[in-house]
Amino acid sequence: MSNEAPRLSVVVPVFNEEAVLPLFAERMRPVLDGLRMGYEVLAVDDGSRDCTPAVLDGLRRQWPQLRVVRLRRNSGHQNALTAGLRRARGTYVVSIDVDLQDPPETIGDMVRLAESAGLDVVHGVRTDRSTDSAFKRWTAGLYYGLMRRVAGTEVPRHAGDFRLLSRTAVDALAELPEQQPVYRLLVPWLGLPSGEVTYTREQRAAGRSKYPITKMVRLALDSVVGFSAAPLRVATWLGLLGIAGCAVLAVAGGAAYLSGNVVPGWTSLLVAVLFLGALQLLCLGLLGEYVARVFTTIQGRPAYVVTYDSGVEQQPAEDLLCRL
Structure with missing residues (x-):
């Protein structure tokens, strides 16, 4: 991998996603290649227990811009996102889930808006969630309504973790001493110049959701407790x-x-x-x-432990043994 910092980094938390990863690479790579700028894709393997590590290694051999970061154990979606953000080298950093419910084609619109308007944050806002269940839509509406009351009206409605951050925003987030970050609230809290790009939420491309009701409740609790007394x-x-x-x-x-x-x-x-x-x-x-x-x-314990990063030239012997 080149030592020159890329223009764009795409951070993708991954947990037990062996079925959807080939589809993700097949759709994401043409989109990023078409942007005509240097980029890297950081797939953060959050302690997967299926064949996800092997699939990632196979994809990396065919896709030079793919960079695999492996966590020693499952640390949660937000912590995996933290690991990716802190290791991303791009001038702009986009975070997106691997399930393809958030369309990769929107990334180009985010970059163009950030560059033309001089924005540090571009939120991906879902305008159509008809592919979600009625229960999912109801709980999402309840969550965002509550978060706007707790953290302020600057929190965009129906904006998840699909967003673009400038290097300024990424560095500002890295300085925060959050042990249990909730980025959909932390990013608006920074107060940086921001904009929105709307899109239609799609169905999951393959596999099953890794975000059951228990994790949604945990996210809501972390959001409330972390941002309000x-x-x-x-x-x-x-x-x-x-x-x-x-x-x-x-x-x-x-x-x-x-x-x-x-x-x-x-x-x-x-x-x-x-x-x-x-x-x-x-x-x-x-x-x-x-x-x-x-x-x-x-x-003061670390929220996650990185055991392998394919973007680092020299790996400790123990970490090299973790490769599949």
Whole structure:
């Protein structure tokens, strides 16, 4: 690989995508070759357990601009994206998923817009999500509505991790001490000149989604906790509401006692105890999310470990053995 920095880097997180990788390369390579600029494609293998490493090595032999970065274990989509962004050398860096739901042909529009308008960020915004399920569309709308309230209205609606960043934006992100980054919120937070390119979301080219409901919930939780102290304030308000409710019950109980209209039973007492117990557990859980993040930051452990990078001339002996 040439030591000269390319004009464009494309970062592609990959996890167990042996079925879609040949289709991705077949569609992506003509698009990038047609841009008539130096480029590299960083496929970040996020600890795949299928034949993804072997497929990537096979593609790299036929595609000189393909660069494989392999993580020692599965570290998550956002951390794989971090590994790619920090190793990308291009003046512009585009991040895109490998499933081809975001069309590679849009990359040219992003580059032209960034160059003509002098932008540091170009978001890919989905205007048509009819290929997604109704549940997916509903949860996405709920997520982006919540994020705009938490992180500000500058967060584009229906903009995922398909975006273009200038070298200025990439360097600014690298300086942030985030342990659990959520780039769809971090990038708008930078406040750099930005624009949008719209596109129609397509169906997954092959394989199955690697982003189940559990990961979507985790992303939403990381987004809220990482960008706002609102959950802690919610816990405070729930506590005040519980105290107010108990005060009302106490007044009502005293009035019933004085009037002699007391109905013996334990149901109301049990409901009150369960309600207060659940309230306390909820508040402790919210507090625990913040404490866990402080604990992780203090530990200072790396969010990911790179075991191999085909773009580096000299590899440690241990890393060379990891090649398939």
